[in-house]
Amino acid sequence: MFKKLLLSLVFALFAFVTYGQTIVSTSPENKNVVLEEFTGIKCVYCPSGHAIAKTIQDANPDRVSVINIHVGGFAVPSPGQPDFRTPYGEAIKNQSYSGSGFGYPSGTVNRHVFPGRSMASGGGTAMGRNFWSISSTETLAVGSPVNVGVEAVIDVQTNVLTVHVEGYYTSNSPQSTNLLNVALLQNNTKGPQTGGGQGNNYNHMHRLVEMITGQWGEVINTTTAGTFVDRTFTYTIPADYNGVPTELADMEVVAFISNTQQEIPSGSRAYPTYSGIANANDANVRYLVELPNTCSNTIAPEVNIQNTGQNTITTLEIEYVINGDVNNYTWTGSLESLRNETIELPEVAFNLQGSNLVEVSVPNDDDNGNNEVSQSFDEAAGGSGTVNMVLITDGYGSECRWYLRDGAGTNLYNGGPYGNNQTINVTFTLDAGCYSFEIRDTFGDDGASVTLTDHLGNQIYFTDGTYGSGETTQFSSNGILGVNDNQLSDISLYPNPASTVLNLKNAENANIQVFDILGKLILSQENISMDEQVSVSNLENGTYFMKISKDNAVTTKRFLIAN
Secondary structure (H helix, E strand, C coil), X not given: CHHHHHHHHHHHHXXXXXHCCCCCCCCCEEXXXXXXXXXXXXXXXXXXXXXXXXXXXHHCCCCEEEEEEECCHHHCCCCCCCCXXXXXXXXXXXXXXXXXXXCCCEEEECCCCCCCCECCCCCECCEEHHHHHHHHHHHHCCEECEEXXXXXXXXXXXXXXXXXXXXXXXXXXXXXXXEEEEEEEECCEEECCCCCCCCCCEEECCEEEEECCCCCCEEECCCCXXXXXXXXXXXXXXXXXXXXXXXXXXXXXXXXXXXXXXXXCEEXXXXXXXXXXXXXXXXXXXXXXXXXXXXXXEECCEEEEEECCCCCEEEEEEEEEECCEEEEEEEEEEECCCCEEEEECCCEECCCCCEEEEEEECCCCCCCCCCEEEEEEEECCEECCCEEEEEECCCCHHHEEEEEEECCCCEEEEECCCCXXXXXXXXXXXXXXXXXXXXXXXXXXXXXXXXXXXXXXXXXXXXXXXXXCEXXXXXXXXXXXXXXXXXXXXXXXXXXXXXXXXXXXXXXXXXXXXXXXXXCEEEEECCCCCEEEEECCCCCCEEEEEEEEECCEEEEEEEEECC
C-alpha cells in the first residue's frame, strides 16, 4: 500500500514538473473575465451588445473571453436562415435569472451576481449590456484562487481537435469540488442579423458551437492550494453544426473553471495551431457564390479559394470560362494557411443563353483534385405586356420595402412602408430591357409575399415572404406596353424633360395614353395630328410613360416633367 502511494506521489510530482510551468502560472493572479452573451439573429439590439463585448475584450485581449450563445425566440431561424443554436444554450440561460424581465441582449460576467445589476425581477447573474463593462472591470481587479491555461491543436487531415488545459490553485476554493469547462467557438461566420446594418452579411464572432466537456463540465475533486490540474481532451470537429459549415481556421477554445454551475473564478482562451498540412503550396478552389438567373449579358463571378498549403499565398493565376469563352485574372494579396477569401473576378461580357456554365480553375496549382469548380445558371424569366405586382403585407407592414431598378441600377419604382395585412397592386410600365426587383424586410424576419405577372398572366416572380431580410431577382421585358414596330420607329418626343408642352412628331392618326410611374392612366387622345402638342402643364415633376398605338403596332416612350 505504501509503495502504491509513493508511486502516485511521484507521478503527480512528475506531472507538475513536466507541465506545471508550461501554460499556467503558479503565482497568485487576478480573475480573468468570461463574458457569456445571450444573443440571436433577430435581436435588433444585439449588435450593440456585440460591440460592447468587443470593446471589453480589445482592452484586455489576454484576460477576457467572450462566448456568444444564440438562444431563445430571437435565435429561432426562419426557413433558409442559419441555425446558430446549440443543445447547451437554454440551460445556461435559464440558470442565469429568476422571475420576469429577462431580455436580449443580456450577459453574465463570470456567472457572478452583481447586486443591483440583475436584469430579471428575481435576481440572477444576467445583466443588461450597460453593466457589462463595469462588472468586467471590477472582476479583473479581484484575486482568483485558481489560474487557468489552455492550448489547442487541430489536425487538418482528420479534423481532430486536441485541447490541453491546466489549472493551478494558489489558494483554497470556497467549494471542495469545482467544474472544468471547455467551450468550442467559431468566428467570422457570415449570416443574417437584425439591426446589424449588414443584411445577411453580418460577421458573427465567438459563436458557441460545442461544450466539449458537456453541459456543466468535468468534476475537479481537489481544490485546495497547490493543486495542479492537467487534462487533455480530443474531439472530432464535424463538417457542420446544424447545417452551418465549420471553418477550421476560425475556431477558438475557451476553458474556464466554475465553483458550481455558477461563479467562475477564472478562464482562458486560445486559438488552435494546426498540424497535418501536407503541401507547402496548395490552393483549394472551394465553391462559386451562387449565380442567380440573369437577363444581363455581363457577369462578375465570385469564387471562394482556401489556402490549404503551409506557405502564404500572395499571387494566384485564376482562369474562368463562361460558355466556352476563356478569361484570366491575376489575384494578389495575402492569404495565410487555412484562411479563405471570396474573390470577385472582373466583370466580362458573355453570350447569354437559356442555360449557362461558369468554370473556374487555378491551372498552375498542383494536381490534387481541388483546383476547379463549376456552376450553371439560367436566363432570367421574361415577360411581355404590362407587368403587375401583387404584394400582400404580413402583420408588420411598416417593415416592408420594395424597389424596381433598370439594368444600370437606377431606381424606377419603389414602395413601402405599408399597413398590416394589406394587398398592394401596382402596374409597371417599362421599356424593353433587363430589370431587377428587390423585396426587403427592415426587421430581417421575413415579410410580405409578392407575385409579378405579365399581361398574359405568366408568372415572372413569386415569394411567399420567407426571405429573412430580403432578396433580389432579375427579369427581362420586351416592352411592357408592347413591342416597337417599324412604322412607329420615327416617332419622337421633345423636349425631354418637358415643363408645359410635349411635342409629338411623326405620329399622325395614332392613339396615345400617358401613365404615371405607378401605371395610373393620366390622359389619353385619339387620332392625333402629324405634329401634335400635348399639354403637360398640370403634371407634377417626375417620370411618365406614353403608350403610342397605331394599326396594331405599339411602342412606349419615357419622358420627364421638370417644372
